[in-house]
Amino acid sequence: MLIRTPRRGDPEPSEITPEKLYRDRRRFIGASLASGMMALAGGGGAAPLPQPGARFVQVPRGAFGTDETPTPLEKVTRYNNFYEFGTGKGDPAVRARDFQPRPWTVTIDGEVERPGSFDLEDLLKPHAFEERIYRLRCVEGWSMVIPWIGFPLGNLLKRFHPTSRARYVEFTTLHDPRRMPGQRRGILDWPYVEGLRMDEAMHPLTILAVGLYDELLPNQNGAPLRLVVPWKYGFKSIKSIVRIRLVERQPETTWHKAAPEEYGFYSNVNPEVDHPRWSQRKERRIGELFKRPTLMFNGYADQVAHLYAGMDLRKYF
């Protein structure tokens, strides 16, 4: 099932090196500390989770690459929609600064044979991380290219043995207004909930991310664990996940609840289906002046179009 986009090659490592210029010296120190500790721990997968403040080392390049230039780290971390930390694009970078993403517990329950609550480190231990350079298209009409570090969600779900009744996956963000000040106002019906159909969740493009560039996931990008579904609008890629529940019925998701006629359950990137208030034909790639055409399924049609064969995408938007 691993289909590579034939026309696009993986980017050269040199394309993303300029971002290294952004790093401060502390990180280098942290990194050497981390690699030291890794040596002590013996290391499980190819690229284990570093300690907070440290960097990932030797993360192998995964599939589905793009030759587009990644959006600079500075922009990826200062232009965020993460209403748990405020509705302004610059709010999360400021207001999530002191957020502590450790210790962190993730509950996996519902239609699985082995439900439970797990400390993040334990949950992630069996997984080898890889880099996935994906386009991210926001429903608002802008986009980025982000080198995520993560692993396929399907690999994790399989470990818990979904039952035959598991047809959807429901994800929930942390709900803690003391730590997430944006939740003190009822802008959305907290906690944030998102969902995928089982086949979407098991698709090899769908990953759980724990880092970007070679950093641990910054707080404002959804630390410590977030979903990335590159062919759907950004709000589907839920951040700071505390619960993964397998369910029989289609989950009621947060933005759908807020405005059912504007944000559908599927929310696949689709230039042909407008948001009721604006067109989705074009997008502004962060860093570019003019808008560029939006691609069907955000350019991942070869990989995912078959999931929706026969479906009326205007109805199931």
Next chain:
Amino acid sequence: MGAGRFRSGSTLPAWLLAAAPLARLGWATVNDSLGANPVEALAHQTGLWSLRLLLLALAMTPLRRLTGWRWPLRVRRAFGVMAFVWALLHFAIYLVLDQGLDPVVVWEDVVKRPFITVGFTALVLLVPLAATSTDGMMRRLGGRWKRLHRLAYVVPVLAVLHFVWLVKADLREPLIYAAILALLLGLRLRWWLAGRPAASTIQTSSRL
């Protein structure tokens, strides 16, 4: 009353005040300090300054009435005309950078998307207001000038509606502007009702 005759030099500070954010935005653009999405930032800032100046222009008559000062009516024109200039910049950004100067796409947007329809209407209505803002036009139009310039009440209503309609979930900011607008229009309504000869009968009948 009316704006009266004045030496244009005396309103220069108001023109400069209304244009000052332009310098700041220009500087920030050149320095690339508008954040990750500078085009969006420029669209927002130009829209916001247009709206703020529309409201400021609308605040001048109440200010004059409440304080007895004369200067508010003299600077009203500066705020109104500059609101139009900001709206033009706002539209230009949309036209060139969002829609690549494609008139078909722009027209589709104007007829299909209520928030654009309303914003566009506001801009179109500002054109005759700006065009008749000179002393010469005021003299020439006489009484009709006052009637035409009642559009200055309609435009900010459309602008606030435009703002409310484009927000995704957090209505706080547009509602602050809506509240200020309601206050400014409410004051006028009260004074207008109080000034009408039949005001007392209307008040008694409304109690029924």
